[in-house]
Ligand SMILES: Nc1ncnc2c1ncn2[C@@H]1O[C@H](COP(=O)(O)OP(=O)(O)O)[C@@H](O)[C@H]1O
């Protein structure tokens with residue numbers, strides 16, 4: 001039932017276009033994330049859906065109902081904030097049963113729901129505890145329980161894990177998704193953390209400066225970023241500048257600085273164009289330079305820095321044209337290299353992403369503020 005649809009929605013604060021002509025369709029029972037850097041309009045978008053603020057333009061539908069003029073309390077929404085917005089003078093039990101009680105449910109029903117959701121967030125044994133007696137992770141679990149207890153089918157979460165430390169954050173993100181799925185809720189989860197969004201979402205909308213740049217599954221955003229910003233924001237990439245010298249079938253031959261030539265899928269970009277080639281650190285194949293003839297799509301370089309990260313090894317490699325690229329390889333699967341060693345880097349043309357050089361420059365295009 002709670003599919004959420006935004007049609008050309010805009011919201012301005014003074015001169016700032018906080019949300020700029022956004023259209024989105026979030027499916028029923030979907031776990032959907034809104035991902036983008038700080039200040040890009042994520043909270044504003046969520047508050048518009050909740051009805052806490054009004055759009056200047058556009059329509060917002062929840063289910064089949066146009067809700068532009070529906071007050072927040074009639075939108076049937078559960079809201080979880082970044083800050084632990086529990087009632088400080090109420091214990092966990094009172095916080096959780098607050099919704100059912102103000103909704104006028106009978107005591108028995110309110111209590112049954114209270115027990116169910118506290119079981120679900122695994123805090124049943126702490127029902128007497130006041131917020132200041134609970135850890136951050138526990139408080140946020142209670143906040144989720146309180147939102148669930150109110151019976152809403154649409155759950156809005158604004159950076160719900162932002163104030164927790166890494167380990168708790170990593171566990172709780174899967175728990176929140178599991179609860180939303182178990183209860184068949186539609187969830188809209190706002191975060192600036194790409195790894196969080198990638199790990200838990202059915203689909204993600206990537207935002208920049210009030211606009212939605214791309215919507216897709218985590219895999220689609222990773223495999224097929226449609227802008228330099230998305231390629232950079234999702235997992236990061238090396239950005240190499242060059243010109244298309246010629247095209248061969250599906251591929252473009254790109255001349256990088258210093259005359260290095262590589263190939264990538266041309267994706268409709270023409271000969272002569274100034275381009276940016278995005279190559280993810282993990283798509284490079286790295287080999288020791290044994291002075292053999294180089295394979296087709298490869299460049300040589302020298303290892304300048306090595307960082308052992310546990311699962312992966314991260315190399316910084318100075319290419320022969322002086323560009324610096326980052327290469328990441330799984331620690332157990334690959335040969336290891338030392339600083340100063342000569343290596344050959346290669347990649348499949350289909351695994352790199354080619355973009356027209358942005359008019360505003362590369363740095364501005366990638367800027368997160
Ligand atoms: N109530 C407000 N008054 C004025 N400016 C606001 C208000 N709320 C948000 N903004 C501005 O709108 C932009 C988007 O803010 P916000 O939606 O909070 O971003 P995010 O949640 O992605 O960090 C920012 O530039 C912010 O400063």
Ligand SMILES: [Mg+2]
Pocket residue numbers: 042043044
């Ligand atoms: Mg925010």
